[in-house]
Amino acid sequence: MKCPVCNHENGDAHFCERCGSNLTQTTSSPTPVPNSESAASEPEYTRWSSTQATSSQASVPSNTPSVSIHKEQARESTGTNDHASAGDNSSNQWNNIVQNEKVQQAKEVSKQYLSYFLSVLARPYQTMKTVGDQHSLNGWLTMALIAVLSSTYFLITFSRIGMDGLFIGGFLRPLLFTVIILIASIALMYAILKIEKITFRPKTLVAQFGTLLVPAVVSLVLANLFIIISYSIAISLLAVSYIIIFVALNSVLFQYPLNRTKAAIDSMYSVLIANVVVFFILYRLLGEIIIGLIRLMLSPFGRL
Structure with missing residues (x-):
């Protein structure tokens, strides 16, 4: 009889001569005894599975620094964006x-x-005597208003009579010319007081001159308003505003103690020269424009 376990031919024996298995018991699914090949393969599988498990476990720590590096970079980028x-x-x-x-x-x-x-x-003249350096900014603002309001007057007038080059001829040129006239007035007052050897502060001089120019601002505002009503009244108010510039120049100079020293020229003549220079600048810069407006005032269209 052949042993179902080890395939050894035993004849009529009840037990296998090689493996000792019972030959009389026949089972449909006998439990096989592991042979040498299975025994050899089992440790190999065990070694492979353990190697894979070890490598997988080892791969986790090896990847951990890279993951942490990525996290740190993400934190740094987030921090940079936050900053x-x-x-x-x-x-x-x-x-x-x-x-x-x-x-x-x-x-x-x-x-x-x-x-x-x-x-x-x-009370412009009375206030002029009490102003100081702290009012110099108010003086500059007053002169800036005079320049802008004068330019606005010419711009409105030229636009109503339909002249070309409104912005340059009607606004920029009068603005620049008025600024030149005002700065020239301050420069002449400064020069006269220096010639007279009078101690003064330039900022106080600007504040005093600007204080006396406040009525000129009111005159120019009214001149801009009366353009719609009457050219004659408007041009008269414009002329009054420029006359106030001359009055302010003389009032500032004469409130200082002039003619205290023996100067090369008498104070009366130095003040007269200053007025003539300002009038010449005014005539050369704005004379043609103002004369043209006066002719317009005398025309039938100007009296409307």
């Missing part, structure tokens, strides 16, 4: 603060100038 956004926000906030401060300063200057303007308008 950049924070910087943008802070710069925007700073710009808003600066703009708000400038707006507030402009409002404060406007309020101060308005109160100064109203107080000076009542």
